[in-house]
Amino acid sequence: MKTLLLLPGDGIGPEVTAEVRRVVAWLADHAGLRLEVAEAAFGGASIDAHGVPLTDAARDAALASDAVLMGAVGGPRWSGVARAIRPEAGLLGLRTAMQVFANLRPVQCFDALIDASTLKPEVVRGLDIMIVRELTGGVYFGQPKGIETLPDGSRRGIDTQVYTTAEIERVARTAFDLARRRGNRVCSAEKSNVMDSGLLWREVVTDLHARDYADVALSHMLADNVAMQLVHNPRQFDVLLTDNLFGDILSDEAGMLSGSIGMLASAALGAPGTPGLYEPIHGSAPDIAGKGVANPLAAIMSLAMALQLSLDEADLAARLVAAVSAALDGGARTRDLGGTIGTREMGDAVIAALAAG
Template sequence: MTKTILLLAGDGIGPEVTAQSRRVIEHLNHDHGSDVAIDNALFGGAAIDAAGVPIEDATVARALASDAVLLGAVGGPQWAEAAYNVRPEAGLLRLRTAMNVFANLRPALCFEALADESTLKREYIDGLDIMFVRELVGGVYFNTPRGIEDMGSGKRRGINTQNYTSDEIIRVARVGFELARKRSGRLCSVEKSNVMESGLLWREEVTALGASDYSDVELSHMYADNCAMQLVRAPKQFDVILTDNLFGDLLSDAAAMLTGSLGMLPSAALGDAGAPGLYEPIHGSAPDIAGKDIANPCASILSLAMALRSSLGRPDLAETVEHAVARTLADGYRTADLAGGSHLVGTSAMGDAILARL
């Protein structure tokens, strides 16, 4: 049965790295028996320039009708002064909400070939394999009231609201517990229950769910600031980390750098069973290097692998793609963001090398 993936390349380096993922899809269709139809649409700043909005209603509809959506990146300095509701990032938030992809899976995996390229010593990150489960459609990025208000006398106040309901916490916690059950059986839930009521509710609900439905999973709790410290001190103590939208954003980016580069880390955003998933590299649009053919496409290609596994019904090809990336790195191919190696290559040439190993 044909599956459909919607490519939203976006801005900056997004089109460059997404183009390499498109090449992988086409190669898999031609040589590996997959049947994935490719759709495309403008997104982010590119959509603002063309249509005046960061994502059109028709694009949202196409996303909901697809089996998976693969993003590139959004944003850039030319749109930085626009109101928040019409910036490129607003399109991303709207798409996440429309697709109801409440569970963001962000793996921090250290490839063997990059174990000496991390800013930490090899013994701390060799074999690192952490899975972050980040709540993605609630919390401070979405809640109201929000805005900037005039207080008079030349003073202003910026407002953002953090809250979570029991239902929002429980549904993403289930994803974390289920993943932990399939891995090492350990889940660390991260919040700030010592100073935030939303964090206290988070801890209470996760604890209750663990006791009632997942007694076979070892549950621990950690404050977010301590978790940040522990990721640098002893990252291999973690397996699955469950956390909210804000802390998940910060902590997963920090963990990504342990692996050598943000350019290596993919992500998946999942909702209800059977609904399309949203996949994207966790790096930004990097406008300073856009158009120079030097960006690392591995995170985009590995995001495609996650889509093959979770939304496109081809976990076998997901493993094939991941092995091809690992072999390319082992053979010494590196883009500019990665140290070491014997072959310094650009975006397209890294794509060539990965395709050759497919």
């Protein structure tokens, strides 16, 4: 039997993860899903309970699972905690332990949500982008890092952007392989005009393309131009390949194309045969935590990605995506989508669509 570890985390994480658990239970009772589900504290919740954002037990449980689905981490409650044990450090530590180097962030605009986007309908209709973000390298992990006091008493903050050939190649392979199953186009984003790491990125991607993926159309674009093009003509992109920092920023921007960041799921994958890490990218949203108004669809769509990519349940994944689409077609809308229903009611709508489908 396959295993799924839930890490609800902080803020709205427990609320949206609860809806994932309800969907899993329905699929087990009515659609033949055989899945063992466990749960562990993570992020700020783990700091409160255990003094660290990621315990050894939670890490080991993640590594022993077939898939891990987390809710969100962080919030002002832990802003005064030392950086090394902040909730976000637990997330970075989990990604490192699981060696999930490729972050897949699909950006789609459901027909029912075309008017929810801040962009014109003709710009986002039919949108289908896959952002592939390198996840375990770059400026978030590079050394040296820190804040130092200079001789004159002023302070200097240091973050180091570092990439190796191997790190770039493995995530680029993921992007090219995905493109072959989609529109067969990859756009690689960096800042090769001002950053040596960006120049290396462009050179390595170009060389790999020439060696192994000449059948895939490859283009290069400076990351700041990508930011502009995402709101000007987003449908020009099929697979968008980026480093860790630019992928973080650009995928959040892309959230507005789908109508709400509450619609964006993600998968973080490593080598074949290793567990995948799945999460909605909306963050902990502490301003609405505990109010029962958060949109659970990104978390539910993250479950669909887990079913497809880690749990060998592609048919159930497709059925779940269809149920989300049907729920939206039926008018189900949380506040971020311009509606009035709450988190649980949106979960009810998806489950009702599953039952009807």
